[in-house]
Amino acid sequence: MDQSWLFISLACLVTGFSKFSIGGLGLVILPLMMLAFPGPEALGVIVPLYLLTDLIAVMTYRQNVNWRVLAKLLPFGAVGVAVGTLVLGSIDPSTFITILGVLIFALLGLSLWLDYHPLPIFTHRYAASVAGTLCGLIGVLANAAGPLMGLFLLEQKMEKSGYIATRVWAFMTLNFLKLIGLVSLGLINWDTLEGSAVGLPALFLGMFLGHKLFAKISADQLKLIVRGAISLSAAHLLFFKSN
Numbered sequence: 584m585d586q587s588w589l590f591i592s593l594a595c596l597v598t599g600f601s602k603f604s605i606g607g608l609g610l611v612i613l614p615l616m617m618l619a620f621p622g623p624e625a626l627g628v629i630v631p632l633y634l635l636t637d638l639i640a641v642m643t644y645r646q647n648v649n650w651r652v653l654a655k656l657l658p659f660g661a662v663g664v665a666v667g668t669l670v671l672g673s674i675d676p677s678t679f680i681t682i683l684g685v686l687i688f689a690l691l692g693l694s695l696w697l698d699y700h701p702l703p704i705f706t707h708r709y710a711a712s713v714a715g716t717l718c719g720l721i722g723v724l725a726n727a728a729g730p731l732m733g734l735f736l737l738e739q740k741m742e743k744s745g746y747i748a749t750r751v752w753a754f755m756t757l758n759f760l761k762l763i764g765l766v767s768l769g770l771i772n773w774d775t776l777e778g779s780a781v782g783l784p785a786l787f788l789g790m791f792l793g794h795k796l797f798a799k800i801s802a803d804q805l806k807l808i809v810r811g812a813i814s815l816s817a818a819h820l821l822f823f824k825s826n
Contacts, residue, residue, distance in 0.1 A: 587619035588781050594619075595632060595782030599789020601729075602636040613683070613726040620778060622676030623768075627775035629726060630761050632786055637755035639790070644748040652739050652749055653756075655711035656718075660757050663719020668764035671723060686725045710735060722757055723764065729754075 594615035601612070616625040674682070714735040722728035732753060736746055765771045 587778070590615055590618040591628065591778050591782045592785035594629065595785040596789040596792075598629065598632055598782075599636060599786040599791075600793035601789075602633075602640060603790045603793035614687070617680070620775065621680070623671055623679050623770050624775055626671075626723075626726065626761075627765050627770040627772065628778040628782070630758055630765055631771065631776070631779050632782060634755070634758045634762055636786065636790065637751065637758055640751040641755055644744070644751050647742070647745040647748045648752050649739065649741055649745050649749045652711070652736070652741075653753060656715040656735070656753060657756055659712045659715030660719040660722075660753070661760055663716040663721075664723055664757060664760040664764060665719075666716075667720045667723025668761075668768065670720075671764075671770075672768045683725055686721070687727070690721070690725070690727055690730065710738070718753075719757060719760070723761055728757070 594612050597612050597615065612629060613625055616629055619625070620628055671679070714731060718728040718732050718735075721731065732750060736750055736753075739746075739749075741749065762771070
């Protein structure tokens with residue numbers, strides 16, 4: 584597997600850290616994994632690991648789930664996953680890389696814009712349908728539904744424990760649906776499962792670091808580092824696509 588194990592381990596380290604700390608690092612994780620598995624197959628490595636961390640997180644945060652919010656959000660999330668799976672199955676790897684790079688830059692630009700222009704749209708009567716569909720679609724294509732999901736749930740005025748528990752259950756459900764879609768497309772196979780297994784030690788290390796070190800990291804510093812990594816990841820994808 585030459586140096587692929589290193590990129591897999593880095594992606595899994597970030598995955599574990601993200602799931603047990605700030606979340607929303609999917610924009611970094613997928614491009615890292617694509618250094619080892621170019622193209623949509625990278626999703627086949629990541630999603631089983633995401634589901635594993637989701638199950639652990641659900642056991643940790645199994646109380647105060649807002650089932651009313653989930654009931655409004657998840658049916659549309661399933662629609663988004665279905666649409667994303669159809670798109671994923673109809674594009675070639677080269678086009679996928681281009682779409683991913685552009686989508687990452689677009690989502691990064693949106694996050695920067697929302698820092699200075701907060702939108703009240705997440706309290707609109709149709710917010711759950713739009714947010715759910717987009718989370719499912721973006722989750723499949725770019726593994727990056729975290730920021731959008733966070734924005735929607737924060738506007739539902741839940742207490743902290745309810746927010747965390749509801750977020751964990753939402754992503755576990757969407758990732759399970761993504762897993763089914765990826766299996767149907769043949770993007771989860773013995774090679775991708777082997778890649779997932781290679782990343783397990785780094786995944787658990789990332790969980791430990793995320794749980795222990797998150798409180799010591801400045802939010803502003805972390806945001807700057809994450810956005811810088813996202814920009815470099817997207818630029819890397821687009822640069823190598825054009826060559």
